[in-house]
Amino acid sequence: MAVKVAFIGSGGIANSHLNALKKVPDTQIVGLCDVDEAKLAAKQKEFGGDIFTDPDRMLATTKPDTVYICLPPFAHGAAEMACIKHKVPFIVEKPLTNDMALARKVAAGVKKAGIMAATAYMTRYRRSVARARELLLNDPPALAYGGWIGGFPGKHPWLFDKKLSGGQMLEQTTHTVDLLRYLCGEVVEVFSYKADPKFVKEAQGFKADCASTVAMQLKSGGVANIMNAWVCRAGGGVFLTLLSPNYKVEFSGWEQSVKITHAGGTHTEEVKGEQNIFEIEDAAWINAVKTGKADGVKSSYEDGVRSLAVSLAANESMDTGKAVKVKA
Template identity: 30%
Template sequence: MRTTAAVIGCGDVSAVHLEALAKLDGVTLAAVCDTDPQRLASATDTWGVPGYANHLALIEAVRPDVVHICTPHDQHASVAADCLERGVNVIVEKPLAHTLAEGRRLVEAASAGRAKIAVCFQNRYNATSQAMHSLLSSGELGAVKGASATVMWQRSAEYYQNRPWRGTWAGGGGGLLMNQAIHTVDLLQWLVGDVVAVTGNVSTRFLGEAIEVEDTAEFVAEHASGARSAFYATLANAFNAPVTLDVVTEKAVLSLRGALTVTHSDGRVDIVPERTGGSGGRSYWGASHELLISDFYARLQDADPFWISPAEAQKSLRIIKDLYRQSYPESTYTFS
């Protein structure tokens, strides 16, 4: 029996989900959904499937096995909860939700166990991320002493004008940290361990005329292991530079610059290349969406929850919202 899938939200990132579905054996795209008539018409024409303007109407009519949620951030949790409550499995784009309260709602919906859900932190499937996690988890490099990460990217005012929800608290739940750098925040806490305290600041240094949210952020995090990490990110760079992530252990330094370089204290150097190719989407999305999506479908019949669950995704969301509370203590917008 074939597995049926639907995509809700036909904006930019939906392209990598649709491409991945087209490559999966035993999976059929059954429908698409978008509230924008032009995007919906384009998707139905391209993929030759029915289109719906309302996700509940799609679920009722099509009864898909899996729904991919590629909507604006403020719709992630509500649409995903609607699907889970009806026994439909879900792959939802990051972030988990635009507020912590909505994130908790989705954690609770997932805990009911009516269906399986994955959150798209696909960079955990990068060859370099997998190698770093394996080395650090094995203990062969000794304890982690500290880490650092940077995201030096560029975005224009036009990027936000084309999708106005991106530059708002209500639609995006934040800016740089929620829409771009959240992947690196997630990797930092996944590799080094749970964050127990964070201090930092976010600000708008470059795009103030186009957005109401942040385009620059910095923080220092204390991890449960006792290690400390430092983080800096901005959208004011002249180009999209490679993400950097360095981890210092008792016996080695792991340095991510596209490829992963592991410099051992005895002088040995190991290099792990990153995968190339993959989706026709933007280059900075990487090549691992397809791997996450394929893995999710392969585990649909497993009794255990998918490993990148709402509870797991809530960790990076909590870090980000804590930084917002510190940076905007007088704000009337709720970050909880």
């Protein structure tokens, strides 16, 4: 019997999941919800399902088995609370929100309702990450450094407004922050610096940090530095390097390919990142919905809240010029 799936939000990231779900057996799109009715009509032609502009009405009408929430950071709240009200398992695309109080409220609601809820941190499902985690579990890194460096800011309805998106530290670098947590454990304190906005003075309507760097104290006793930017017309990159007593682990690219050098340099491993990562992630979530068992889900909603807390603490430090304790 097919798993009935509904979507709240029909933008670019929703497309990635909708296309991936075409390749996941026994799934059926029953509902699409968005404020943009023209966009919904186009999506309906391609993927099917009934269209709605109200999440609560969609859930009451279509009665899905699960919901994908694919919204901008500032637009969360009503979607999650509707799922909790109807007791429908849901998965939320990162970042969960730009509001820590709301994330805590949703997490509490999920727990009270007794439903499954997940954060869509796709990187956790990669073979490269699984191999690194296996090696570092008993050999924790003393130092980690990485970042998510975007190009020069252009036009976008909300991405380059920090009040709406949370800035680069939250919007895209959250993937690097979450990968750091997954491999190194919890972050307890952060201190951030941000660059002078003069570097992007030509970017019209830009209301975010063009670049920042964040020092992190880890619960393990290790330290880390995460950088991020929207500043360079020559491009940027995605990377994370971890140094433990016995391993140098180097992730690179959106696909998070990894090179692992063993102690003494006598042995190296390389694992290429998968291109079909959305299909892998979505298959795991659909299986969890089918079976009622979350064993294969790599990041619960509650776990995602802890990654959110790190990025929001970093943003607070940028604004205050002070070290900030991370409180999920």
